[in-house]
Amino acid sequence: MQRFTVPILLAILFLVLVGMSYYDLLDLYIQSVIMFVGINIILGSSLNIVNGYMGEFACGHAAFMAIGAYISSIINVMLFTQDRIFGAPLLPPEMSLYFFPFVLLIGGFGAAIAGLLVAIPSFKTRGDYLAIITIAANFIVTSTIINMDTIGGSRGFMGMKQITFAMEDVIFLPWMLIWVILSTYLTVWVIYRFVSSTYGKGIIAIHQDEVAAEIMSVNTNKMKLVAFMVSSGLAGLAGGLFAHILGYINPGSFGILKSTEALVIVYLGGMGSLSGSVLAAILFTLLLEGLRFVLPWMSSGLHWFDGIFYWADLIPDGYQVSQVWKWVIIPLILVLLMQFRPEGIMGNKELADLFPRLRRWYSFK
Amino acid sequence: MIASFIQNLFNALQWGSFYSLIALGYTLVYGVLTLINFAHGDIFMVGAYIAFFVATFFLGTALLAEGGWVVLALTIPLTMILTAFVGVTLERIAYRPLRRKGANRLYVVITALMCGLILENGNLALLGASRKSFPELVDKVVFSIGPVSMTNLKVAVVFSAVAVFILLQFIVTKTQIGMAMRAISYDKFAVPLMGIPIDTIIVFTFILGSSMAGLAGLLFALSYPILDPFMGALIGWKAFIAAVVGGIGDIRGAFLGGFLLGFVEILVVAFFPSTFRDLIAFSILLIILSVKPTGLFGVAKTTKI
Numbered sequence: 001m002q003r004f005t006v007p008i009l010l011a012i013l014f015l016v017l018v019g020m021s022y023y024d025l026l027d028l029y030i031q032s033v034i035m036f037v038g039i040n041i042i043l044g045s046s047l048n049i050v051n052g053y054m055g056e057f058a059c060g061h062a063a064f065m066a067i068g069a070y071i072s073s074i075i076n077v078m079l080f081t082q083d084r085i086f087g088a089p090l091l092p093p094e095m096s097l098y099f100f101p102f103v104l105l106i107g108g109f110g111a112a113i114a115g116l117l118v119a120i121p122s123f124k125t126r127g128d129y130l131a132i133i134t135i136a137a138n139f140i141v142t143s144t145i146i147n148m149d150t151i152g153g154s155r156g157f158m159g160m161k162q163i164t165f166a167m168e169d170v171i172f173l174p175w176m177l178i179w180v181i182l183s184t185y186l187t188v189w190v191i192y193r194f195v196s197s198t199y200g201k202g203i204i205a206i207h208q209d210e211v212a213a214e215i216m217s218v219n220t221n222k223m224k225l226v227a228f229m230v231s232s233g234l235a236g237l238a239g240g241l242f243a244h245i246l247g248y249i250n251p252g253s254f255g256i257l258k259s260t261e262a263l264v265i266v267y268l269g270g271m272g273s274l275s276g277s278v279l280a281a282i283l284f285t286l287l288l289e290g291l292r293f294v295l296p297w298m299s300s301g302l303h304w305f306d307g308i309f310y311w312a313d314l315i316p317d318g319y320q321v322s323q324v325w326k327w328v329i330i331p332l333i334l335v336l337l338m339q340f341r342p343e344g345i346m347g348n349k350e351l352a353d354l355f356p357r358l359r360r361w362y363s364f365k
Numbered sequence: 366m367i368a369s370f371i372q373n374l375f376n377a378l379q380w381g382s383f384y385s386l387i388a389l390g391y392t393l394v395y396g397v398l399t400l401i402n403f404a405h406g407d408i409f410m411v412g413a414y415i416a417f418f419v420a421t422f423f424l425g426t427a428l429l430a431e432g433g434w435v436v437l438a439l440t441i442p443l444t445m446i447l448t449a450f451v452g453v454t455l456e457r458i459a460y461r462p463l464r465r466k467g468a469n470r471l472y473v474v475i476t477a478l479m480c481g482l483i484l485e486n487g488n489l490a491l492l493g494a495s496r497k498s499f500p501e502l503v504d505k506v507v508f509s510i511g512p513v514s515m516t517n518l519k520v521a522v523v524f525s526a527v528a529v530f531i532l533l534q535f536i537v538t539k540t541q542i543g544m545a546m547r548a549i550s551y552d553k554f555a556v557p558l559m560g561i562p563i564d565t566i567i568v569f570t571f572i573l574g575s576s577m578a579g580l581a582g583l584l585f586a587l588s589y590p591i592l593d594p595f596m597g598a599l600i601g602w603k604a605f606i607a608a609v610v611g612g613i614g615d616i617r618g619a620f621l622g623g624f625l626l627g628f629v630e631i632l633v634v635a636f637f638p639s640t641f642r643d644l645i646a647f648s649i650l651l652i653i654l655s656v657k658p659t660g661l662f663g664v665a666k667t668t669k670i
Contacts, residue, residue: 057471121651125658128401132609133654135602136647143643154640256602260478267475327486331479335459338476342468 005362014181021174031177033289035245038180039238040281042187044265045274046234052271053195054227055207057131060138061235061262064111066254068236069243072107077159093166104240111236112229119228123221145251156250160243180241187234192274203227269344276346291326368512373635379519381627382526385620386581387604390574392619397546397570401474404455404481406601408575411484412448412582413592417497419443424500433502444583445576452575453568455480488594499590522584529577530620537616610650612663
């Protein structure tokens, strides 16, 4: 029975979310927040393979996301929509529903190939030099896209909304939500199976000591190749979903800041903890969206405070706390968290290691 | 052709000087702590803003009657001191407690990244999105040698980069405090046993690095007198890449790496459309790192089992 608790719970969560959004119980904003939670889970946990389990410091994860996003959106737009650049649709738009997962996988595959750009230098280079290679890769990818004028260059690329509408025309369901949830499940499952298998434990061995791992018959170069390609491929998947949710992408949204977000999720959750990454992704996204509402309250609170000390007139009347403070508060929270819990939320442990009693209720395979 | 080439060479020297000045700060901190201080680019930005406020403050007082030179002479040291104060504050508040707790190095790096974000966005939130324009302190003098022209400011920028390099090289290789800095990077655990005050040395390193970033910010603001809160982000990342290409932890490496990046960028812009600048410059750096993974001056570390 314990074997089925997690799949059943996940299936119930899936059905509840899809059902609620089908009957308009969740408005579009909440749906998009849920989808961004899913994307951040994919991003964070895929970066955790390299940064957590393998102990490297890769900080160009958004590059692979960009490649996946661009490849899958270009294929979809080319095949299924009437477009200014690519002309008439090559296939009837109704087919887009059946092809969508394959197109996403192709995008992920393309990103995995691009992962070679980082994986091959990693054979010889480690540590901070590899970090710089990943940063350089991020800059190279974004500026390559900027220079490709046929796909919009720095103006961006759009037309993916039509794919969503085409899918909804076939069967009316919140398709993007369904794809995001399914790919999140797939990602977490794949990563869990990978890092807990005998083969995948080679990655953890590389983290602990590369030379010793080599002696103990771990093919370190191959393991690095696999780790980087899986990680960047899953990032490409996240990118494809991101592009189709927003319906518009431009190279600027895949810059270093996006990579920093992925890094934050990994280190907030704890290096080498999958459940930590999932928790951190949920927390981070909710914090980001929650502050949007908290900041106006803060301004009214400040004005109330000003009203008490009315003789001093501390704050001008029309003053509003701007949304920029969001990006001051979040790093501040992280810095404080690092001071009090320098290993992240979960350390390198999983949920079941921290709460052993949970094992009575589930076993996750 | 030759004239435009030489003109580009001078421009490259100026850009390279900015990269060098920032890269020196990265490499100093890295050499001592093996910490990538990602907030350094933003300390450069803070330096430029501090220079702006100090200069406008002095221009408002009666000192202006004495001439722009006096204002500049007062602004330079004050900017360097105040920026050093910001850098040391970061070290004291954010990095030192983590170091004491023995946290994983990468968590300190993430903290540095977050401190950079706080500085950038805090500046944006406090001062608003309007760009500040830096007052012109000293009249521009243009020297022309045939078709090649350069301003006194460019010469000053290049000379100060070289002077800073020589000063830092002297401090690190010849003085006692420099010896202590090298000792810390060699063995962090044995150094306190030898009676070397490790925290004082680290604070001194941050003072050196941040004041150089402040100087770079001031010179940058004089050369390109528009300030915005995100000016430090890209230039900081690039200077870090320059430091790594030179071999991070080595003063000569950072100096040469900064100039190398400046030359590559300016020459790419001279021959290709300017949107190709980042693409080609980073591809060249990637090739250099793939051929020589430890950078130009870096020494490969042997790992023991």
